[in-house]
Amino acid sequence: MSHYEASIREPLINGNKSYHDITVDVAAPVEGKANKKWWIAFTIALLAFLYGIACIAYTIGIGIGVWGLNNRVNWAWDITNFVWWVGIGHAGTLISAVLLLFRQKWRMGINRSAEAMTIFAVFQAGLFPIIHMGRVWNAFYVLPLPNALGSLWVNFNSPLLWDVFAISTYLSVSLVFWYTGLLPDFAMLRDRAVRPFQKKIYGLLSFGWSGRLKDWQRFEEVSLVLAGLATPLVLSVHTIVSMDFATSVIPGWHSTIFPPYFVAGAIFSGFAMVQTLLLIMRKVSNLEAYITRIHIENMNKVILLTGGIVSVAYITEFFMGWYSGSSYEDYTYLSVGAATGPYWWAFWALITCNFIIPQSLWFKKLRTNYVWSFFISIVINIGMWFERFDIIVIDLSRGHLPSSWTMFSPTFVDVGIFIGTIGFFFVLFLLYARTFPVIAQAELKSILKSSGDNYKKLRENNHEQ
Amino acid sequence: MSNKTLQAIFDDDDVLLSAVKDLRAAEYHIEEIFTPFPVHGLEKAVGLPNTRIAIMAFIYGVIGFSFAVWMMNYMMIADWPQNIGGKPSFSFAENMPAFVPIMFELTVFFAAHLMVITFYMRSKLWPFKKAENPDPRTTDDHFMIEIAVADDVNALEDLLKKAGAKEIKIKA
Numbered sequence: 001m002s003h004y005e006a007s008i009r010e011p012l013i014n015g016n017k018s019y020h021d022i023t024v025d026v027a028a029p030v031e032g033k034a035n036k037k038w039w040i041a042f043t044i045a046l047l048a049f050l051y052g053i054a055c056i057a058y059t060i061g062i063g064i065g066v067w068g069l070n071n072r073v074n075w076a077w078d079i080t081n082f083v084w085w086v087g088i089g090h091a092g093t094l095i096s097a098v099l100l101l102f103r104q105k106w107r108m109g110i111n112r113s114a115e116a117m118t119i120f121a122v123f124q125a126g127l128f129p130i131i132h133m134g135r136v137w138n139a140f141y142v143l144p145l146p147n148a149l150g151s152l153w154v155n156f157n158s159p160l161l162w163d164v165f166a167i168s169t170y171l172s173v174s175l176v177f178w179y180t181g182l183l184p185d186f187a188m189l190r191d192r193a194v195r196p197f198q199k200k201i202y203g204l205l206s207f208g209w210s211g212r213l214k215d216w217q218r219f220e221e222v223s224l225v226l227a228g229l230a231t232p233l234v235l236s237v238h239t240i241v242s243m244d245f246a247t248s249v250i251p252g253w254h255s256t257i258f259p260p261y262f263v264a265g266a267i268f269s270g271f272a273m274v275q276t277l278l279l280i281m282r283k284v285s286n287l288e289a290y291i292t293r294i295h296i297e298n299m300n301k302v303i304l305l306t307g308g309i310v311s312v313a314y315i316t317e318f319f320m321g322w323y324s325g326s327s328y329e330d331y332t333y334l335s336v337g338a339a340t341g342p343y344w345w346a347f348w349a350l351i352t353c354n355f356i357i358p359q360s361l362w363f364k365k366l367r368t369n370y371v372w373s374f375f376i377s378i379v380i381n382i383g384m385w386f387e388r389f390d391i392i393v394i395d396l397s398r399g400h401l402p403s404s405w406t407m408f409s410p411t412f413v414d415v416g417i418f419i420g421t422i423g424f425f426f427v428l429f430l431l432y433a434r435t436f437p438v439i440a441q442a443e444l445k446s447i448l449k450s451s452g453d454n455y456k457k458l459r460e461n462n463h464e465q
Numbered sequence: 466m467s468n469k470t471l472q473a474i475f476d477d478d479d480v481l482l483s484a485v486k487d488l489r490a491a492e493y494h495i496e497e498i499f500t501p502f503p504v505h506g507l508e509k510a511v512g513l514p515n516t517r518i519a520i521m522a523f524i525y526g527v528i529g530f531s532f533a534v535w536m537m538n539y540m541m542i543a544d545w546p547q548n549i550g551g552k553p554s555f556s557f558a559e560n561m562p563a564f565v566p567i568m569f570e571l572t573v574f575f576a577a578h579l580m581v582i583t584f585y586m587r588s589k590l591w592p593f594k595k596a597e598n599p600d601p602r603t604t605d606d607h608f609m610i611e612i613a614v615a616d617d618v619n620a621l622e623d624l625l626k627k628a629g630a631k632e633i634k635i636k637a
């Protein structure tokens with residue numbers, strides 16, 4: 001065998017798999033029938049989604065006033081949820097693009113689902129910039145289209161317009177990146193399908209992929225260049241999202257640390273969500289041989305790293321609040337602002353969830369424990385929601401002018417729309433898990449000989465002789 | 466040239482790779498290889514020229530960047546040079562920092578999408594395209610080499626069998 005692999009590396013594919021075994025295991029959830037639990041989960045998600053749609057319709061019909069926003073706190077749950085969902089979406093691109101550039105083989109077991117998560121999360125995120133508008137029906141005015149108003153253009157100075165470009169570029173590029181990677185896997189399902197309808201559908205989806213040598217050469221080059229483009233894209237998108245705040249003059253928002261700090265937070269929360277989903281998926285879809293302990297541990301390490309970066313950013317923000325000598329900054333951060341003001345509980349929820357609890361991942365015992373990993377991932381998802389809520393609401397509720405100090409409390413519509421997006425996300429993800437090849441089997445096959453446990457054992461035995 | 470094609474099926478990528486080397490050494494012309502996953506080193510062994518798709522992506526990126534600069538200069542500086550929040554709209558350079566995010570996004574947008582479209586066009590992939598792999602096992606765990614042959618195929622068959630081919634079919 002022509003493969004050299006250090007024996008220190010743990011196998012990424014367990015269970016003595018052959019190429020054909022990988023095909024069968026990946027195709028199994030698609031070819032089988034959904035069980036009762038799937039239908040229960042799907043029904044719950046669908047109901048949540050429908051409730052969300054009702055809340056959105058109510059908002060558009062009656063007006064934004066049905067939300068808990070007020071004159072001072074004019075962004076709250078809407079943009080919190082927007083940033084939260086965009087952040088979640090970032091891990092998918094990180095896993096598929098950045099880890100590809102770094103030649104990380106362990107990404108291959110998880111990249112497909114991470115990318116699916118990206119796309120479904122960005123769908124949810126994309127809802128909020130539209131529905132938080134007072135006049136949704138004029139939303140297309142954000143596009144610089146020639147028109148009958150003397151050609152009235154948009155203003156390219158606004159980060160909210162940058163958002164439009166960033167999010168739509170991000171969604172569309174992620175989509176083609178994901179889809180192109182799916183072609184060989186759809187082709188595999190097409191060639192295996194026995195039911196004529198299924199054969200037709202996967203024939204259509206696979207674009208006639210035949211696995212020619214030249215196609216593979218181009219495929220790999222396209223993947224690499226897309227990864228090279230998606231990496232700066234993912235950094236730029238959350239940077240632009242962070243500039244919604246950082247370019248403002250509001251104390252607590254106007255901060256040059258936001259772009260990298262938000263990106264780190266996005267990776268942090270995104271990996272947490274990937275962890276949540278994969279820990280369930282590996283059990284439900286019988287993929288424990290492909291999403292192994294080492295995958296979970298590696299993701300925990302990324303969470304620990306980015307969690308550390310985020311924690312350093314919190315400390316930096318505090319230090320700069322004090323060091324700036326600006327009474328407004330100082331006030332926001334240290335006096336009755338974040339830590340001790342009326343939103344102290346939101347602030348301390350953030351510190352507990354993002355700063356303190358994830359530090360437990362330093363211990364290998366906890367890092368490799370599935371139950372603890374699942375718990376941590378949920379905690380981080382909550383904590384990162386609070387981070388965005390704190391940045392947006394606390395800073396808006398106590399601004400320059402004491403006469404406009406106010407509080408914010410959400411209405412059932414705010415909450416309902418958020419629940420609706422969670423439902424929508426899971427509707428999409430559950431459908432995906434039943435109809436798509438959830439593991440990039442073609443890529444996985446290319447690392448079987450270097451990272452399969454059977455091949456690794458074979459090599460080790462050869463060494464001893 | 467006769468119009469016969471020989472199809473040899475392998476079940477291991479390392480065997481395939483060495484068979485390709487043998488075929489090249491014996492100066493046979495390999496028409497096509499179908500594999501279920503990218504076999505590294507195969508295009509080198511076959512002597513396939515490099516793809517130029519990355520060069521195209523770069524050109525598309527330059528086009529995207531130029532488009533962004535042209536668009537924002539036209540709309541913000543040339544057509545309606547308004548004062549929006551005290552931002553200097555006298556020249557492109559003065560307000561340039563605010564244009565950077567969109568210049569960047571459009572560069573990536575053009576480079577990524579046009580490259581992917583180029584890939585689909587050059588590899589002839591589209592939704593209603595019929596699959597052309599002769600054997601459905603080539604998307605699972607088998608590998609197939611197609612070789613155009615003249616009338617005498619025995620020598621080639623021997624070579625392939627010795628190289629580890631599992632099945633050999635001849636299609637007229």
